[in-house]
Amino acid sequence: MVANPLFALLGAPDESDADAPILRAALEQFALTGVRRTSTDDIARRAGINRATLYRRLGAKSDIVAAAFLYEAGRVLTQIDSGTGMLADHPADAEIDDYIVRFCTTTLVTLRDNRLLHQLLEVDRDETLRALTIGAGDVVELASAFLAERIRLVRERSGGSTGASEIASLSAVLARLTQSLLLTPGGPPHLHTHAEITAFSASVLVPLIRGRA
Numbered sequence: 001m002v003a004n005p006l007f008a009l010l011g012a013p014d015e016s017d018a019d020a021p022i023l024r025a026a027l028e029q030f031a032l033t034g035v036r037r038t039s040t041d042d043i044a045r046r047a048g049i050n051r052a053t054l055y056r057r058l059g060a061k062s063d064i065v066a067a068a069f070l071y072e073a074g075r076v077l078t079q080i081d082s083g084t085g086m087l088a089d090h091p092a093d094a095e096i097d098d099y100i101v102r103f104c105t106t107t108l109v110t111l112r113d114n115r116l117l118h119q120l121l122e123v124d125r126d127e128t129l130r131a132l133t134i135g136a137g138d139v140v141e142l143a144s145a146f147l148a149e150r151i152r153l154v155r156e157r158s159g160g161s162t163g164a165s166e167i168a169s170l171s172a173v174l175a176r177l178t179q180s181l182l183l184t185p186g187g188p189p190h191l192h193t194h195a196e197i198t199a200f201s202a203s204v205l206v207p208l209i210r211g212r213a
Contacts, residue, residue: 019057019067022047026068031116034124035065035131066138069131072116073139077146080107087157096158097202100209103150104201108191111182132183140175147171151209160211170208 025047029038040061044054058064083106087099111117120128132139148171155162181191189204191197206212 020071022049022054022058023064023068023071026064027072027116030065030068031119031123034120035127036124040064065131066135069136070138070142073142076110076114077142080110083110087153089157091157093158096154096210097206100154100206101198101201104205105194105197107178108181108197109194111178112185129183132179136179140172140179143175143178144168144171147174154209155211158210166211174205174208 022043026038026043029042029046033042038061040051040054043064044051047054049057054064058067080103084099084103088095091099117128148167151167151171152162154160155167181189185192189196189200191200
């Protein structure tokens with residue numbers, strides 16, 4: 001069965017991992033036929049292995065689905081990090097604010113533009129939404145850990161509070177907010193344009209992340 005690789009995925013996913021090609025094959029198959037209509041035989045065939053090997057490496061279909069979505073989440077978080085850029089060791093206040101706005105904007109735009117997610121929603125909307133809501137506990141935990149590291153970095157370099165409990169709670173709330181904005185784009189807050197996302201990030205998220213709300 002799959003071990004929970006949450007914290008290992010906070011860096012770039014290890015493409016040398018023997019399971020990585022299987023997880024990529026599973027994601028490709030899900031995008032073609034949807035999660036519900038994909039069998040373990042389909043995944044094994046696309047990965048070039050037999051079903052017994054697939055089960056021994058990754059477990060039952062539900063385990064494979066969870067691991068594949070978690071793997072994709074790790075890839076997306078790496079994209080977000082790359083798109084945001086670095087925060088200077090001794091940044092000015094304006095640089096910190098700009099970094100937070102850039103990070104928040106990049107996060108939402110990257111998630112909304114994810115081609116795999118769009119394809120999955122097109123071919124199997126119900127099962128994809130299920131995987132990203134009631135089946136997304138590990139993904140939310142991974143996102144929370146990712147956010148906690150960035151919030152801690154910002155506060156360390158800006159003289160803010162670095163209390164672990166406070167940062168963990170804020171990270172969990174922001175991960176849930178991001179999940180909601182991704183899956184329920186209608187309704188407030190209205191963040192449909194780049195300008196709206198930037199303004200919301202500057203007015204609401206910057207004070208929260210810096211600990212000044």
